[in-house]
Amino acid sequence: xxxxxxxxxxxxxxxxxxxxxxxxxxxxxxxxxxxxxxxxxxxxxxxxxxxxxxxxxxxxxxxxxxxxxxxxxxxxxxxxxxxxxxxxxxxxxxxxxxxxxxxxxxxxxxx
Numbered sequence: 001x002x003x004x005x006x007x008x009x010x011x012x013x014x015x016x017x018x019x020x021x022x023x024x025x026x027x028x029x030x031x032x033x034x035x036x037x038x039x040x041x042x043x044x045x046x047x048x049x050x051x052x053x054x055x056x057x058x059x060x061x062x063x064x065x066x067x068x069x070x071x072x073x074x075x076x077x078x079x080x081x082x083x084x085x086x087x088x089x090x091x092x093x094x095x096x097x098x099x100x101x102x103x104x105x106x107x108x109x110x111x
Contacts, residue, residue, distance in 0.1 A: 003042070009085065010038040013047055016080045020073065021051075021066075030055070033062060036096040040089060047089040050096035059095045066093050 002010075014035045021033040032054040039048045051066070053059035066073065070091050078088040 002040075006040050006042065006044070009044060010040045010047070012081060012084060013040070013049070013077070013089070014038040016077055017049060017073075020076055020080075031058065031062070033066075036098070044085075045087065045089050047091055049091060049093045051093055052096045052099060056097075056100055059097075063093050063095050 014037065017038070018035045021035065025031050025033050034052045036050045036052050038050075040046070051059075051063055053062050070093070074088055074091050077091070081088070
């Protein structure tokens with residue numbers, strides 16, 4: 001069960017990361033990266049971000065690239081939320097394939 005503070009910080013991180021990824025992917029035509037959900041540890045030191053990537057065929061490649069550049073992303077995030085948070089959490093990103101899973105289930109139900 002997440003506390004109210006965890007939820008507020010997770011929403012703040014989700015909003016800021018979404019804006020950052022939106023700005024960075026403008027140059028990459030045909031690619032859309034959105035932050036589905038952010039989960040933060042109880043001590044606020046680790047955050048896991050789940051990313052939805054369109055097109056989904058490139059999802060693994062893009063998330064790997066984002067995880068390789070996590071230090072610069074954390075630095076940019078720190079500049080954006082420096083007045084709201086004392087410690088910027090360590091970031092780790094994963095592919096959120098829940099939309100693909102839901103589409104697969106719908107397809108199975110139609111058969």
